[in-house]
Structures are given as C-alpha cells and as structure tokens.
Amino acid sequence: MLSGKPNRREFLEATGILMVSFSLPSFLRADAQSAVTSKTVALDEVDAYLTIDPSGRVTLYSGKVELGTGVSTALIQILAEELDVPLASTALIEGDTALTPAQGKTWGSLTIQNGGVQIRQAAATARQALLQEAAKKLSVSASDLTVEQGTVRARSGGKQATYGELIGGKNFSLKLDKQAPLKDPAKYTIVGQSIPRYDIPPKMTGQFTYTQDFKAPGMLHGRVVRPPAMGASLQSVDESSVKDIPGVVKVVRQGNFLGVVAESEWGAIQASRKLQASWSAWDGLPEQSKLWEYVRATKVNKDDVTSNVGNAEQALQQAAKRINATYNFAIHSHASMGPSAAVAEFKEGKLTCWSASQAPHDLRTQLAAMLGIKGADVHVLYVEGSGCYGRNGHEDAAADAALLSHAVGRPVRVQWMRDDENGWDPKGPPTLMDLQAGLDASGAVVAWYSQLYVPEGGGGNVKLLAADLAGLPCEKGMFPGNIINNSAIPYTFPNVRTVAHRLAETPFRPSWIRAPGRMQNTFCNEAFLDELAVAAGADPFEFRLRYLNNDPRGTELLKRLMSLSQWKGRSSGKSISGDISSGRGVTYVKYELARTYVGAVADVEVNRKSGEIRVKHFAVVQDCGQIINPDGVKNQIEGNVVQTVSRTLKEEVTFDRSRVTSLDWASYRILTFPEVPDVDIDLMARPTEKPWGAGEPAAAVVPSAIANAVFDAVGVRMRSVPFTPDKVLAALHSA
Amino acid sequence: MPAKTTSLHVNGKVERVAVDDPDMPLLYVLRDNLQLQGPRFGCGLGQCGACTVHIDGKAVRSCITPLSAVGKRKIVTLEGLGSLDKLAAIQRAFIAEQAAQCGFCINGMIMEAAAFLAHNKNPSEAQIKQALAGNLCRCGTHLRIVRAVKRASASA
Numbered sequence: 001m002l003s004g005k006p007n008r009r010e011f012l013e014a015t016g017i018l019m020v021s022f023s024l025p026s027f028l029r030a031d032a033q034s035a036v037t038s039k040t041v042a043l044d045e046v047d048a049y050l051t052i053d054p055s056g057r058v059t060l061y062s063g064k065v066e067l068g069t070g071v072s073t074a075l076i077q078i079l080a081e082e083l084d085v086p087l088a089s090t091a092l093i094e095g096d097t098a099l100t101p102a103q104g105k106t107w108g109s110l111t112i113q114n115g116g117v118q119i120r121q122a123a124a125t126a127r128q129a130l131l132q133e134a135a136k137k138l139s140v141s142a143s144d145l146t147v148e149q150g151t152v153r154a155r156s157g158g159k160q161a162t163y164g165e166l167i168g169g170k171n172f173s174l175k176l177d178k179q180a181p182l183k184d185p186a187k188y189t190i191v192g193q194s195i196p197r198y199d200i201p202p203k204m205t206g207q208f209t210y211t212q213d214f215k216a217p218g219m220l221h222g223r224v225v226r227p228p229a230m231g232a233s234l235q236s237v238d239e240s241s242v243k244d245i246p247g248v249v250k251v252v253r254q255g256n257f258l259g260v261v262a263e264s265e266w267g268a269i270q271a272s273r274k275l276q277a278s279w280s281a282w283d284g285l286p287e288q289s290k291l292w293e294y295v296r297a298t299k300v301n302k303d304d305v306t307s308n309v310g311n312a313e314q315a316l317q318q319a320a321k322r323i324n325a326t327y328n329f330a331i332h333s334h335a336s337m338g339p340s341a342a343v344a345e346f347k348e349g350k351l352t353c354w355s356a357s358q359a360p361h362d363l364r365t366q367l368a369a370m371l372g373i374k375g376a377d378v379h380v381l382y383v384e385g386s387g388c389y390g391r392n393g394h395e396d397a398a399a400d401a402a403l404l405s406h407a408v409g410r411p412v413r414v415q416w417m418r419d420d421e422n423g424w425d426p427k428g429p430p431t432l433m434d435l436q437a438g439l440d441a442s443g444a445v446v447a448w449y450s451q452l453y454v455p456e457g458g459g460g461n462v463k464l465l466a467a468d469l470a471g472l473p474c475e476k477g478m479f480p481g482n483i484i485n486n487s488a489i490p491y492t493f494p495n496v497r498t499v500a501h502r503l504a505e506t507p508f509r510p511s512w513i514r515a516p517g518r519m520q521n522t523f524c525n526e527a528f529l530d531e532l533a534v535a536a537g538a539d540p541f542e543f544r545l546r547y548l549n550n551d552p553r554g555t556e557l558l559k560r561l562m563s564l565s566q567w568k569g570r571s572s573g574k575s576i577s578g579d580i581s582s583g584r585g586v587t588y589v590k591y592e593l594a595r596t597y598v599g600a601v602a603d604v605e606v607n608r609k610s611g612e613i614r615v616k617h618f619a620v621v622q623d624c625g626q627i628i629n630p631d632g633v634k635n636q637i638e639g640n641v642v643q644t645v646s647r648t649l650k651e652e653v654t655f656d657r658s659r660v661t662s663l664d665w666a667s668y669r670i671l672t673f674p675e676v677p678d679v680d681i682d683l684m685a686r687p688t689e690k691p692w693g694a695g696e697p698a699a700a701v702v703p704s705a706i707a708n709a710v711f712d713a714v715g716v717r718m719r720s721v722p723f724t725p726d727k728v729l730a731a732l733h734s735a
Numbered sequence: 736m737p738a739k740t741t742s743l744h745v746n747g748k749v750e751r752v753a754v755d756d757p758d759m760p761l762l763y764v765l766r767d768n769l770q771l772q773g774p775r776f777g778c779g780l781g782q783c784g785a786c787t788v789h790i791d792g793k794a795v796r797s798c799i800t801p802l803s804a805v806g807k808r809k810i811v812t813l814e815g816l817g818s819l820d821k822l823a824a825i826q827r828a829f830i831a832e833q834a835a836q837c838g839f840c841i842n843g844m845i846m847e848a849a850a851f852l853a854h855n856k857n858p859s860e861a862q863i864k865q866a867l868a869g870n871l872c873r874c875g876t877h878l879r880i881v882r883a884v885k886r887a888s889a890s891a
Contacts, residue, residue, distance in 0.1 A: 068837025068874060196833060203838030204826040206773025206813040210839065213772040246738075246755045265767050266759045337777050337785060337873045338839045387837030387874045418778040631833055635879065639836055642875030665782040665871060673864040676877040 039171075041101045046129075046172040048101040049122035050079065056150045056164035057089050063103030064115035065095040066199065067358060068387040069636055069695050071111045073197045074628040078116045081190040082123035082183055084147040085163065092198075095360040095382025105359035107390065107459070107512065108482075109596065109693020112628055116691060124180040126172055133166045185626065185687045192687060194631035199384070211356040211385035211394070212341040216411040219343060220249055221265040222404040223272035224414065225258040226424055227469075229282035229658035230508075234258055241276035251275065252407040257470035259400060261408050265415070272417075283657035285507050292328055295432045299504040301456050307488035310495035315447035319438025323535055327435065327524035329703070329721040330652040332428040334513050335668055338386025339421035340393030344401035345411035350377040355398040356385025362461050363395050367402050370467040370474060389643075390481070391462050391511035393425040399466035419663040426462050426511035427653055429455050429480050431520040433487075435528045438495075443536030445547070447495040450528075452487045452521065455480050455510050456502035462511045480510035483517025486700065489525050490554065490590045491547035507655070515699040518591060519644065523721065526587040526704035530711065539569055540586040540708065554590055557597045557623050557684060561586075564682045565601035565619035570712050579609040582616075585708025587701045596697040597623040597684075600641075602677075602705035606713040608732060611725030615645045615677040615706055620698055623684035626691040630683060637698045638679050644702035646671035652722050744807060745769060746815030757803035762786045764802050765812060773813025773842045777871075784843035784870035788812050794850035813842045816849060825849050828887035829880075836874030843870045848884045858888055 039061075040047045051059050060079050066072035076090050093099055103115045127147065134152040135142040138159040145152050153160040185191070202208035227234070234256045242248050247263030248271050258277060262268035286294035316322060344353040351371060357363040360380040368375040385394055393416055401414040416424075431454055438447035460479035467474035484500040533543035541562055548554045561567070565584075574582050583606070588599045603617040618641045627633055650669045654662040662668035707718045716731035738753040743764065752768040760779070765771040765788065777785030779798045786798040789811040817823030822830070825845055835841050844867065851858070851866040858866070863884045864877075872880065 068835075068839075070836070196830070197835075200833060200835050200838070201819055201822075201830050203835050203841055204813075204829045204845065205816075205818050205822070206771065206842065207819055208838065209772070210775075212776065212839075213766075264763075266756060266763045270756075335873060336839075337783060337837070337871065338775060339777075384837075386839035389873075415776065418780060635833060635836060635876070638878050639875035642877055643873065644875075646875070664780055665778060670871060670873065671875075671877075672869075672871070673867040673877055673881070674861075676864070676875075676881075679878060 061100040064111040070632040085150040102361040109696040125177040211383040219411040221268040222412040222414040223268040231282040232279035238276040242271040255471040304500040312449040312495040312497035315495035321439040329431040329520040334392035339416035340397035341415040342398035342401040344405040346405040356394040390513040396465040399464035423660040427508040428513040429506040429510040433524040452500040455506040481512030481516035486518040486521040515696040522700040523703035527707040530708040561599040561621040581713040583713025587705040591697040595692040600701040602709040604709040611728035624692040625689040640698035648703040762797040787843040787846040825887040829883040832883040834879035834883040
C-alpha cells in the first residue's frame with residue numbers, strides 16, 4: 001500500500017467523488033519532493049499557502065492539519081472556490097515544517113475561522129495577480145476577464161489562458177493582499193456544499209496510512225517502559241532480563257526515561273513487558289475520594305476576574321432569595337482509539353519526525369530543545385493519526401521515538417500501548433465551581449457570583465514526557481488551555497462577578513480536551529441558570545430570552561431551537577413506566593462569548609431504581625456563521641453530542657496515590673452503540689457572515705442539557721460529572 | 736528461538752510468514768509481516784474491536800488471537816472485502832453516509848457489520864446497535880455508522 005500511487009481515475013470512478021488529493025502520506029511526500037524542493041513558509045507570502053504547476057494543479061500548503069474532523073476538505077473547498085479551480089485539480093500538503101506556513105496549532109475550533117480565512121486571502125491575492133497577468137498577456141482589460149475552472153477568458157470572446165500557462169512554472173512572489181477582492185458569497189458553488197471528504201474512501205479500505213501505519217526504510221520498533229509510580233526514579237535495569245527475546249537491539253536508559261528497541265514490533269512489546277527494572281516508591285497523588293477537598297486546598301497563585309458588573313457581593317446580601325450551589329467536573333483522558341505513535345530518524349545531527357501532532361511547528365521547537373539541536377535541523381511531517389481531540393500523547397510518542405532513534409542511530413517507530421495512552425496522556429484537569437445568585441421578590445436575577453478553581457496557565461506547549469523523564473530541557477509550568485473561557489456568562493444581569501482562582505498545581509500534567517474549560521464552565525453556568533429559572537418559576541427558554549436582550553443572533557437561535565425541539569414547556573417528571581421517568585433540559589452557549597452559538601434540548605429517561613440515565617435525543621441548533629461544508633458541520637455536531645454524552649455519563653480517570661488506574665476500556669468506560677442518542681440538527685444559514693469554528697462548540701452544551709433534563713425527570717440536581725448511577729441514586733435518596 | 740515459517744490463508748491467498756513466536760497475536764502478523772494495515776491496534780485486549788478480522792466468516796479480535804490458533808482457517812481483512820477500485824457494498828455504504836471522522840475504528844465497524852449482515856439480512860436499527868455494542872468509537876460517529884450498516888443491508 002505504501003509504495004503504490006493510487007490510480008486517480010479508477011478511484012474517481014469507484015466513488016464518484018471529485019476530490020483527488022489523497023491522504024496517503026508517502027504519495028503526498030514523494031509528490032511534494034518532486035514538485036517542490038524548497039519554498040517560502042512565510043505567513044505573509046502567497047507562495048507559502050499555494051502553488052500552481054504548469055498543468056494547472058493547485059497545491060494547498062496548510063499549516064493547519066486534519067485531525068479527523070474533515071476540515072482539510074473544507075480548506076480545499078475554500079481554496080478552490082476563491083481561485084475558481086475545480087476540486088479535481090487540487091492537492092494538499094499539511095503540517096510539514098519545511099513546506100507549510102506555521103498557522104498555529106490545530107485547536108480551539110480555529111482552523112476555518114483563522115487558517116481558512118488566511119488561505120482565502122492567499123487565494124484571492126493569487127487570483128488577482130493571475131487576472132492581471134492574463135490582462136497583459138491577452139491584451140484586454142482585467143475587467144473584461146472571467147475565470148472558470150482555472151481558465152481565464154475574455155468576455156469579449158476568443159482569447160483565453162489557463163492558470164498553468166499564466167504562472168508559467170514560476171512563483172507568485174507576492175505578499176498577501178488584504179485588499180484583494182473576495183468572491184461574493186452569493187456566487188459560491190463549492191463553499192456551502194456538502195462535498196464528500198477526500199479522506200474517507202481510503203479510510204474504508206485500509207488504503208489510508210495513519211501515523212500508526214507509517215514505515216520508514218530500515219525502521220526499528222520501540223516501546224517505552226514508564227515508571228510504575230508517576231514520580232518514581234529509576235534505580236537499576238537488568239538488561240539480561242530481555243536477552244532471550246529475539247531481535248532486541250538496545251535497552252535505552254536516560255534518567256527516568258526507559259525504552260527498548262527491537263527489530264520486530266512483537267519483539268519490542270515482549271521486551272518492554274519482560275524488562276526488569278527497579279524504581280523508587282512514590283505516592284504523591286491526592287486521595288481520589290478527597291479530590292475536591294484537595295482542589296479547594298490547593299494554593300491559589302492568582303485570581304483572574306473574567307467579568308465584573310455592578311457589585312455582585314453587595315447585591316447578593318440584599319437579594320430577597322439567595323441560591324448557592326457547587327459544581328464539579330472529573331478528570332478526563334483524551335482516550336484516543338489508537339494509542340499514540342510516531343516515527344523518528346536521527347541522522348548526522350538532524351532529526352526527521354513523522355507525527356500526528358496537532359502542532360508540527362511547535363513540536364519541532366520542542367524536539368530541538370530536547371535534543372539540544374537547532375530548530376532548522378528538525379523536520380516534522382504531519383501524518384494523520386487516530387483522533388486526538390486536543391493535546392493527547394502524539395507529541396510525547398514523537399519525543400520517545402526521537403530519543404530512541406538518537407540512541408540507536410536508525411529510524412525508530414514508537415507505538416504506545418493502551419495503558420501508556422490512558423495512563424500518560426495529559427489530562428483534562430479537575431474543575432470546581434462555586435456559584436451564588438440572588439433573586440428579587442419578582443423572581444428577577446439581581447446578582448450572579450461564581451468562583452472557579454482551575455490550574456493556572458493557558459495555551460502553550462505541553463512539556464514532552466520523554467524530555468521530562470530524561471531530565472532534558474523542556475517547558476516549565478502548566479498549559480491546560482484557555483480554560484477560563486466561558487466562565488463569564490452571556491446574560492445581562494445587573495450585578496455579575498465571575499472569578500477564576502488559578503491553582504498552583506493539579507494532580508496530572510494538564511492539557512486541553514475538546515472545548516477545554518468552555519465545556520466545564522458552561523456545564524456549571526447553564527445548570528445553575530436552570531436552578532434559577534426553577535426558583536423564579538420561569539420557563540427555561542423564556543428565562544434565557546429575557547436576559548439575552550442585546551443579542552439578536554442568540555435570540556433567533558433559541559427561538560429556532562424551541563421550534564426544532566417542539567418545546568411545550570418542561571415535562572416535569574412524566575412517568576414512562578414503573579421506575580422510569582422522562583425529562584427535557586434546555587441549554588445555550590455563545591462560544592467564548594464571541595463566536596459560534598449553540599442551543600440544545602436533551603431528552604432523557606432516568607431509572608429511579610437503578611440510577612441509570614439514558615439520553616434518548618438531542619435537538620441542536622448551531623450558528624457558526626458562514627458554513628463551508630454543511631455535512632461536515634453536522635458530522636462534528638453529532639460527534640460532539642455523542643462524545644460528550646459519554647464524558648458526561650461515564651468518564652472519569654481513576655487513580656491511586658501512585659498512578660492512574662483506569663488503564664483500559666473496562667476501567668475507563670465510554671459510550672457504546674446501544675446507549676447513543678438520536679440527534680436532530682438545525683444549522684442557521686449565514687452565508688455572508690464570517691465563518692466560525694464548529695469542531696468544539698456543540699460539546700460545551702451537552703452536560704448541562706443532560707443535567708437539566710435529569711432534574712426535569714426526577715427532581716434532583718446532578719452537579720458532579722460523570723453522572724453515574726451511584727450519584728443519581730445518592731441524589732434521589734437525599735432529595 | 737529460530738523463526739519458523741507458517742502458512743496462512745489470507746484474503747484468498749496462501750501466505751508464508753516467518754515468525755519466531757507462535758503466541759504472537761495475528762494482528763502483528765497481518766500488519767507487520769503482510770503489510771495489511773486495515774486491522775488496527777487499539778487496545779491489544781480485545782476490548783475495542785479496531786483489530787477485527789474475519790476468520791471463517793466470523794468477526795474475531797486479531798489482537799488477542801495467537802497465530803498458532805489460526806491454523807488453516809481462512810482470514811479476511813478489510814483489504815479482502817474491497818479496495819478503492821473495487822469497493823464492497825458495505826464500504827460503499829460507509830462512504831455514502833460519510834460514516835467516519837478520524838476513521839481509526841472503522842475497520843472494526845465494517846468487519847463486525849459485514850459478519851453480522853451475512854446472517855441478518857434486514858436488521859432493525861436496535862439490532863445493528865446491539866451487533867456493534869462491542870466496538871468502540873471515540874469520535875462519536877455512531878449514528879452515521881448505524882445508517883451506513885442499514886444502507887448496506889438495504890443494498891445487499
């Protein structure tokens with residue numbers, strides 16, 4: 001599979017799909033090397049983003065990468081639309097530090113919103129230059145020219161030239177022109193269409209090459225041996241314990257980093273299991289049953305006041321009715337289906353690394369620092385891996401492979417095992433929020449005061465495990481993502497104060513998992529808001545609409561949601577049969593209070609006897625501005641709902657005082673097919689607005705929708721994710 | 736232990752593989768010796784289904800099936816069902832429904848569903864969900880996968 005170049009024509013005939021860019025990295029890489037040996041990657045240069053070869057084929061060089069969301073198809077749509085070229089003459093190279101611009105990490109639902117907009121501007125600038133060139137060449141005025149399918153024609157007839165002829169094998173050598181005219185969205189024929197994803201057909205046949213499949217010539221296989229207790233020190237290694245395993249090349253030890261390299265994958269696995277090593281004892285983790293006491297007792301390094309209107313504390317004192325609640329959200333793993341993997345080759349002082357990192361350019365910097373070499377001597381090439389949903393273990397596997405290759409002088413593939421992934425991927429940190437609100441005698445909210453307890457730090461480069469274990473240079477501090485986002489609220493109460501207490505430590509290396517902080521904070525805020533609506537005797541839609549008075553898009557969205565969900569008020573514990581009651585819950589988010597809007601209604605059934613919650617249905621309305629690929633957006637919304645129902649009902653990293661104990665799928669349970677809800681989606685059409693992100697926002701509304709529906713069904717508040725049957729039963733018994 | 740040559744019946748062909756440990760899981764024979772990357776390593780514990788292949792028509796977890804247990808039985812992998820130039824109906828249905836996000840689990844979904852559909856011609860949605868209950872997907876593509884299996888059953 002790796003050596004064969006797919007037959008483009010046969011593929012098109014087989015699938016009827018017009019995309020010809022293949023995600024087979026060997027093909028793309030070979031193609032890139034033959035077509036382009038060096039090029040600019042400067043963010044303000046057109047040539048950084050696209051090239052047009054003499055045949056007219058347009059190659060997109062994207063610094064943003066495909067993480068399984070379908071976004072690369074959408075980026076190609078943007079490029080093809082703005083340039084007026086057929087999708088069939090496009091190709092894609094993504095996340096190659098030598099060839100693609102550093103457009104920032106593929107995170108935060110920003111690929112279309114930022115990366116796509118840059119690509120659109122590059123394409124518009126290129127189109128303008130090509131038209132000017134055509135005007136010269138054809139001796140007509142630029143205003144007399146039209147472009148269709150990559151060919152420029154004079155409206156007056158006769159003369160024409162293809163893009164390939166016009167560019168003539170040269171570069172554009174142009175800065176991105178912010179004034180270059182953008183196409184009128186009313187004339188779009190590619191953007192806004194549900195173009196099938198180019199990567200899906202080969203993923204259905206085994207012909208797609210994931211990072212986990214990537215092979216380099218002469219490659220060896222590596223496995224890591226992690227400390228049995230997180231902070232343990234390596235005291236001794238008995239290399240003779242693996243001498244009988246065929247093909248073991250080397251046991252690599254550097255500080256507390258330990259790994260094995262073997263000729264075969266199975267040899268490496270056996271060696272990693274049989275290697276005898278002794279480690280010091282370590283029990284520095286908090287007691288899991290007292291996690292929230294631990295969080296509350298952690299030193300606060302600073303307070304971030306995320307909103308402050310009026311005087312919330314004073315207004316609370318004077319309120320006719322005060323309501324308090326504490327919410328929390330468990331530690332989660334990315335729990336990728338495929339444990340992280342990477343291939344690295346250290347040769348003559350330079351490193352080449354094939355990785356599924358969401359941030360190849362940043363990984364280059366980190367790997368260079370770890371190995372003590374220049375960034376220019378590290379080449380990172382993106383190869384799509386199993387979905388990561390944020391900063392999972394992909395980067396760490398890359399660092400493992402780099403260290404092992406450095407030690408053996410040959411390319412090494414590192415494949416984490418399931419327990420490596422669940423045990424050592426960086427975690428979504430525990431989140432705790434105290435909320436207080438005051439109502440006046442009429443039920444109007446007069447004060448809202450929340451205090452969030454989360455680790456300090458924002459986005460950045462999460463330190464590489466191998467560098468940390470080996471005592472090599474790596475980042476200091478924590479990078480959990482911008483997890484204080486959406487701690488402020490979209491509602492206009494007269495007195496609001498939202499404060500984030502930023503903690504000096506958290507039990508596990510933190511990082512971002514899909515909708516980081518936005519999900520946890522929206523859970524707390526929207527579930528607490530539902531408590532206020534009940535206290536005020538108000539319908540949850542009416543209550544939200546009352547306080548959204550300056551946001552027409554949010555208001556329109558909620559009205560559409562009432563219609564989609566056929567809202568007729570709370571169902572208030574309608575009994576289905578015997579022990580089972582049903583309920584409905586409403587929720588809403590304006591992502592980061594600045595972009596994509598999502599509203600949802602969840603329908604649940606709660607079994608009073610077993611404590612089991614079944615999420616039956618989700619109705620979701622989303623406004624993410626201009627939509628590039630409607631089916632792609634729907635796929636993301638469905639995925640967000642299902643994945644977050646899983647996180648809300650089931651998921652929790654468990655640990656003892658030394659290590660993570662939820663090391664497999666029996667101990668870290670996720671949602672299964674029979675438990676998946678149906679999802680109805682309504683997308684707001686805003687073709688002339690800016691495109692906003694769609695990969696994360698719908699995740700943010702799911703936990704609160706379920707919490708609110710459970711209250712409607714059985715009258716108890718679920719304030720602690722995950723909503724396990726034990727917690728439901730405990731809440732029912734104390735109600 | 737010297738590598739021993741074993742014959743395996745894979746995707747309609749007899750393949751000879753040199754393996755030094757008869758307990759090596761079939762998954763690594765397929766992926767590393769035979770370069771078949773349809774079956775995937777997800778857990779190595781038989782818990783997720785990403786490694787699923789057919790052995791004599793039954794969906795089997797290749798990550799916990801020792802090579803020595805396979806014998807002369809017939810193995811079919813995702814590659815054996817169809818390829819880009821000759822898609823199987825179920826692969827076509829998954830493409831039509833755009834039933835993937837990252838797609839890492841899809842090998843298992845297609846192999847499990849194909850074995851199920853061979854004996855269940857017109858399953859209900861609930862039966863499809865039950866048949867796939869042991870296959871995990873992290874991206875949340877379940878709804879599309881169910882639609883794809885339904886579509887495949889209708890086109891069979």
